[in-house]
Amino acid sequence: MDVWFFLIQALNGVQYGLLLFLVASGLTLIFGIMGIINLAHGSFYMLGAYTAYWLALKTGSLLAALVLSLPIAALVGFGIETLLVRALYKRDHLDQVLLTYGLILVFNEAQKLIWGSDVHAVAMPAVLNWSFPLTDNLSYPIYRLVISAVCAVVALGMWWVIAKTRFGMWVRAGASNREMVQALGINVKLLFGLVFAIGAALAGLAGAIAAPVSSVYPGMGDSVLILCFVVVVIGGVGSVKGAFLGAILIGLADTFGRVLVPDFASFSVYAVMAAVLLWKPKGLFA
Amino acid sequence: MSAPKSSPESSIVLETRELTKAFGGLVAVNSVSIVVREGEPHAVIGPNGAGKSTFVNLLTGHLPASGGQVLFRGRDITSLPAHRISRLGIGRSYQKTNIFPTFTVFENCRLAAQSRLSSSMRFFRPARALADVNARAERAMELAGLAARSGRVAGTMSYGEQRQLEIAMVLATGPDVLVLDEPLAGMGREESERMVTLLKGLAAQYTLVLVEHDMDAVFSLAHTLTVMVNGTLLESGPVDVVRASQAVQDAYLGDGAEAY
Amino acid sequence: MSRLPRPVAIALLALVVLLAAYPLYGAWLFPAKHAFLMQKITGIMILAIMAMSLDLLVGIAGMVSLGHAAFFGLGGYMLAILSPEYEAANIWIVLPAALAIVAAVAAIIGALSIRTTGISFIMITLAFGQMGFYFFNDSRLAGGSDGAYIYVMPAVEIAGISLMNLENKLVFYYLVFGLFIGAYLLLKVLLASPFGRVVQAIGVNESRVKGLGFNPDHYKLVAFVIGATIAGLAGFLGAAQYGFVNPAMLSWHQSGTALVMVILGGMGTIFGPALGAFVLELARMGFEGMTEHWLLPMGLFVIAVVLLLPKGLAGLLLQLGAKPAPEPEDEA
Incomplete structure (x- = not known):
């Protein structure tokens, strides 16, 4: 195995990890701030992918589709928080699990009703549809670099918002101590709605931007959801920094697992998770 | 003890x-x-x-x-x-009331008394059939002045009574x-x-x-x-x-x- | 708390009688679908056993597992792996061996998992469950992702004399019915025992249990293994019924479904999750009959139940069946 091969796999792993981070960061914030275990978070990823696919067909431009699919995911997220999740804040975590499980069924079936059960490819924009040559016979698709770059920019933006703005201060307060949010006189309802909407938008963006690489297919949210839970737990529930490191770790474990131990690729991700939890039961940054 | x-x-x-x-x-x-x-x-x-x-x-x-x-x-x-x-x-009570609110007063004390069995890994006979455990629980309730409350669900009692229960549970463990x-x-x-x-x-x-x-x-x-x-x-x-x-x-x- | 209110007990007993007598009136009531329904009900009772076993972990001991299907699936796979290909396995060997292996695996997974609590416990059990899934999915043992067939039902014989013929659907129905009732009674007996009381207390207030001088980890581990082994029995029965196992038996979807049965039915009541299994599966059957997009009404149904029934079906029943509020015995 030569260096180039390793480099390509590492790039793929980091790209996958960054993508997972977009989804997982919302998941971890929603749990940390609102105490909600949102099983339907993967559905936002699927929603983003399918709206991007559909809008790209309608508008002929992936960029336009990407930009438009963001507010759609955010709106759906906001609506779900306001109409359903809000009724359950005082209930047991498991009731929220059950509710969001029900939502998964609804989303998955709605997807089939609207877009059917086929797998659809999403065309890459022509400008990005080329590969960067590495050696004589190895090259790296530029679109994957773009995905990584976009995700990295969003991650940086998130860091800036959380670390530097007033809204970010609420978020930090809420994630470290949920009761404190009420005590600080923050508009809790609005904060919760916004966090849920932003989480949904991030997941939607991830789905949309990944669509040209992954295609869109029924149930695509489920596997991402499980991986993101793995990420969140490894990183420490509620910690965005932890989600970032966890995502990169899982992205690399998954990618290298696939090439090094193809028979037990998926196994490797869960083995990493079990190992981390046995070492630090509350995750790396709890 | x-x-x-x-x-x-x-x-x-x-x-x-x-x-x-x-x-x-x-x-x-x-x-x-x-x-x-x-x-x-x-x-x-x-x-x-x-x-x-x-x-x-x-x-x-x-x-x-x-x-x-x-x-x-x-x-x-x-x-x-x-x-x-x-x-x-060494038995202890807690500053913040720390009981089993969904259990009855008796069951709270019974469980405390049960903790003195050499092992509670007993699976098939009802816990209520352990006469000496029951006796210790009843004695603890009496000592703590809760005998009349035996059947009450602990979480529904007044704060003062819950504090008494807290003590009764410690007593039921037969501490030194x-x-x-x-x-x-x-x-x-x-x-x-x-x-x-x-x-x-x-x-x-x-x-x-x-x-x-x-x-x-x-x-x-x-x-x-x-x-x-x-x-x-x-x-x-x-x-x-x-x-x-x-x-x-x-x-x-x-x-x-x-x-x- | 251990005794059910009379009306609820009577209602449940009536359901049990209906279930026991089903083979007698089913053919008359549903002439066209009788065989199908009998098979369906057998399957639901198997799932109910699994749901009740999960309730011991989730509702009683407060350990929310999202990996319970791993033991269900393992029980099934053990039957497939231990059975000779074209002849009947000896049930007195395969069943104990399968359960022993499930219990041993559960002891290892449990010992590692109970080091964590809360959402970490949910996730680590999920991780072990997924490891189990991929173990059977990716390895060539027992057919990989295609699964494996069990061509002949195990034989139940003593000294060469057949006690029951499991190939007979009616016999199998009553075997499963008996084990379903047996599992319920076993769990009730366990809960009333000194062990059960400690486990129940752990679910309410674990740190206090520790303060009283119990080591909660021991009790949680034993409860975990008992729950897993009962789930293994259910998986064994499921594999025997359909003559087929595949990795989906171990998937997190299966674990999630069992968890939904527990929550929907009412956690911590044992009978609730069994009820949850019936309601969820019958609802699914009904929706499947109505539309090919049955998951949509199914999801809406689940959402409606959470919003409207905070304590599940059992909570509703217990509320309806509760005696008029017990008069507070006031002190002098």
């Missing part, structure tokens, strides 16, 4: 040696050494944040110590987990030493008086270690006294001596005794 009273020079039951607990940089308990003798009620007092609750948690294994030792009848119990310490005979963390916390006057009477009765049968805010109660119950301030031990010894100590007078007991 209370230990027999020994010679006039009664033996040391519980002792800490330079017991210390730090949370990160914050030293909550700093090198505290005390001695508790058989049958002599001992009180730990100090203002809020003095480290009293942390101290209790160290005594009973609810927190691991950062340094120093806890000795129970000469045996080092510093690193034992809470359940092992409980089984050695009772470590009571602010048994009077949050109680009204009447409830307090009832509790003090109860504690006086218990002091005759058990070695009491009492963490308390209520000075009247402390002076009417304790023989020996430890004063903590900011995690450190200010003075420890017979009540009269400690009360007369200038340092304690200055720092704590003086005019401001009612202040907190």
Whole structure:
């Protein structure tokens, strides 16, 4: 195995990890701030992918589709928080699990009703549809670099918002101590709605931007959801920094697992998770 | 199961040696050494944040110590987990009511009494068929003045009664030493008086270690006294001596005794 | 808390009688679908056993597992792996062996998992469950992702004399019915025992249990293994019924479904999750009959139940069946 091969796999792993981070960061914030275990978070990823696919067909431009699919995911997220999740804040975590499980069924079936059960490819924009040559016979698709770059920019933006703005201060307060949010006189309802909407938008963006690489297919949210839970737990529930490191770790474990131990690729991700939890039961940054 | 009273020079039951607990940089308990003798009620007092609750948690294994030792009848119990310490005979009650709110009063006490079986890994006979466990639970309820409440669901009782249950559960474990963390916390006057009477009765049968805010109660119950301030031990010894100590007078007991 | 209110007990007993007598009136009531329904009900009872076993963990001991299907699937796979290909396995060997292996695996997974609590416990059990799934999915043992067939039902014989013929659907129905009732009674007996009381107390207030002098980890581990082994029995029965095992038996979807049955039915009541299994599966059957997009009404149904029934179906029943509020016995 030569260096180039390793480099390509590492790039793929980091790209996958960054993508997972977009989804997982919302998941971890929603749990940390609102105490909600949102099983339907993967559905936002699927929603983003399918709206991007559909809008790209309608508008002929992936960029336009990407930009438009963001507010759609955010709106759906906001609506779900306001109409359903809000009724359950005082209930047991498991009731929220059950509710969001029900939502998964609804989303998955709605997807089939609207877009059917086929797998659809999403065309890459022509400008990005080329590969960067590495050696004589190895090259790296530029679109994957773009995905990584976009995700990295969003991650940086998130860091800036959380670390530097007033809204970010609420978020930090809420994630470290949920009761404190009420005590600080923050508009809790609005904060919760916004966090849920932003989480949904991030997941939607991830789905949309990944669509040209992954295609869109029924149930695509489920596997991402499980991986993101793995990420969140490894990183420490509620910690965005932890989600970032966890995502990169899982992205690399998954990618290298696939090439090094193809028979037990998926196994490797869960083995990493079990190992981390046995070492630090509350995750790396709890 | 209370230990027999020994010679006039009664033996040391519980002792800490330079017991210390730090949370990160914050030293909550700093090198505290005390001695508790058989049958002599001992009180730990100090203002809020003095480290009293942390101290209790160290005594009973609810927190691991950062340094120093806890000795129970000469045996080092510093690193034992809470359940092992409980089984050695150090029973504790909690500052914040800590019961099984969905269980009846009897079931709370029964479970506490059941903890003294050599093992509860018994699967097929009903727990209620254990006659001696039931008897111990009933006796504990009686001692704590809850006999008439036996069938009540614990969470539906008044606060004062829940505090009594807290004590009853400790008693049901048949302890040797009772470590009571602010048994009077949050109680009204009447409830307090009832509790003090109860504690006086218990002091005759058990070695009491009492963490308390209520000075009247402390002076009417304790023989020996430890004063903590900011995690450190200010003075420890017979009540009269400690009360007369200038340092304690200055720092704590003086005019401001009612202040907190 | 251990005794059910009379009306609820009577209602449940009536349901049990209906279930026991189904083979007698089913053919008359649903002439066209009788065989199908009998098979369906057998399957639901198997799932109910699994749901009740999960309730021991989730509702009683407070350990929310999202990996319970791993033991269900493992029980099934053990039958497939231990059975000779074209002849009947000896049930007195395969069943104990399967359960022993499930229990041993559960002891290892449980010992590692109970080091964590709360959401970490949910996730670590999920991780072990997924490891189990991929173990059978990716390895060539027992057919990989295609699964494996069990061509012949195990034989139940003593000294060469056949006690029951499991190939007979009616016999199998009553075997499963008996084990379903047996599992319920076993769990009830366990809960009333000194062990059960400690486990129940752990679910309410674990740190207090520790303060009383119990080591909660021991009790949680034993409860975990018992729950897993009962789930293994259910998986064994499921594999025997359909003559087929595949990795989906171990998937997190299966674990999630069992968890939904527990929550929907009412956690911590044992009978609730069994009820949850019936309601969820019958609802699914009904929706499947109505539309090919049955998941949509199914999801809406689940959402409606959460919003409207905070304590599940059992909570509703217990509320309806509760005696008029017990008069507070006031002190003098």
